[in-house]
Amino acid sequence: MPTTSHSGDVPARSKRADALRNQQTLLAAAAAVFVTSGVDAPIREIAARAGVGMGTIYRHFPTRADLVIAVYRHQVEACAEAGPSLLASADSPLAALRQWVDLFVDFLVTKHGLANALQSDSSGFDALHTYFLDRLVPVCAQLLDAAVNAGEIRPGTHAYELMRGIGNLCIGRDSDSRYDPRRLVELLLQGLQRPQSS
Amino acid sequence: MPTTSHSGDVPARSKRADALRNQQTLLAAAAAVFVTSGVDAPIREIAARAGVGMGTIYRHFPTRADLVIAVYRHQVEACAEAGPSLLASADSPLAALRQWVDLFVDFLVTKHGLANALQSDSSGFDALHTYFLDRLVPVCAQLLDAAVNAGEIRPGTHAYELMRGIGNLCIGRDSDSRYDPRRLVELLLQGLQRPQSS
DNA sequence: GGACAAGCGGAACACTGCTCCGTATAGTTA
DNA sequence: TAACTATACGGAGCAGTGTTCCGCTTGTCC
Structure with a gap:
């Protein structure tokens, strides 16, 4: 059973360092934005806050729910x-x-x-x-x-x-x-x- | 007190006949669409169903809530x-x-x-x-x-x-x-x- | 250092709410 | 009936959002 690692928490190994960093940055940014704008905040806002492109968000968290869960x-x-x-x-x-x-x-x-x-x-x-x-x-x-x-x-x-x-x-x-x-x-x-x- | 007439039901007098007709048509169309697509259905869908433009909907029912209420x-x-x-x-x-x-x-x-x-x-x-x-x-x-x-x-x-x-x-x-x-x-x-x- | 896969950014598309204005017409008046 | 005007109509167009896609950048490994 391949422990799918659920895209959160302690991240799976064997990813590029920048990807790992971005994932953490995103989690922090999302947490901050959720507080002020709620979990429905525009993806763009979270991306901007984290200083990354939208593609990056969708790569790490394919759905909004994935992000919220994380x-x-x-x-x-x-x-x-x-x-x-x-x-x-x-x-x-x-x-x-x-x-x-x-x-x-x-x-x-x-x-x-x-x-x-x-x-x-x-x-x-x-x-x-x-x-x-x-x-x-x-x-x-x-x-x-x-x-x-x-x-x-x-x-x-x-x-x-x-x-x-x-x-x-x-x-x-x-x-x-x-x-x-x-x-x-x-x-x-x-x-x-x-x-x-x- | 000017009995605002609430834009529904027996409609206020002194409106043009086509406007009255459209209002009824819209109510019927909206009721039908609400059943299948819920009260969040796109305005365009209701307009299309009624065979009117979107401007007409917004004129009769300025907000979605007005339409639902009616x-x-x-x-x-x-x-x-x-x-x-x-x-x-x-x-x-x-x-x-x-x-x-x-x-x-x-x-x-x-x-x-x-x-x-x-x-x-x-x-x-x-x-x-x-x-x-x-x-x-x-x-x-x-x-x-x-x-x-x-x-x-x-x-x-x-x-x-x-x-x-x-x-x-x-x-x-x-x-x-x-x-x-x-x-x-x-x-x-x-x-x-x-x-x-x- | 060089090659290349992994990752990145954001333009672009789709869908929706809502506005605005040129056009059409019902009702009125002559 | 014909002209006129207030009223109403339609839908193009703008703005905000989600989501995809692809050319470019960069970390990693040899």
């Missing part, structure tokens, strides 16, 4: 790893799930437009969608299962659906004081809890 | 009017709320991309956002209040937030069998119910 990989990884450790440290599986979801929401709402991109049907964000889900759904599923087994929440909810729902709730203008994604996510979690002695 | 006005109106009548006919305020939300979700999921447009921060969808909210939030608020007063749900949730949350949950590729917006909306409503004798 930029945020560390954080996604951290979120994924937090799952099991929260499960071990928290008071209960439900508490762990709650904290984990909080982490996930944090991540989404601080990255301008990321939640949008995660759900957008058209455009080439499929890879992003896939990556996020592949990496985080199993983690979420583990937390969910644990909470179900502990009898804290009702069974029947799939991690995939829950995560997409949470992602969706985090979409929107982040400067609208009347809309706080966290409150709704909390409502969703409340709904998940099995009706106490109904 | 096309769906009847249905939004129907949804708004359903609120009070459900409240009168349903078994309980909560039941009424539930049915109304169902109606709302129906509307959103059958209009390809509408839910997306409703939340999109950029682009000129502001008018759409405003129109929907102005028209439907009061209705939702009435249902919500009634349910709170009946002691069926906990107080503290704002209609605006709830509606945006529901709208958000309805975003997404409508052909993903693993994601059913209705299930999540139901979860949200569950979360709304006051904890039974906790």
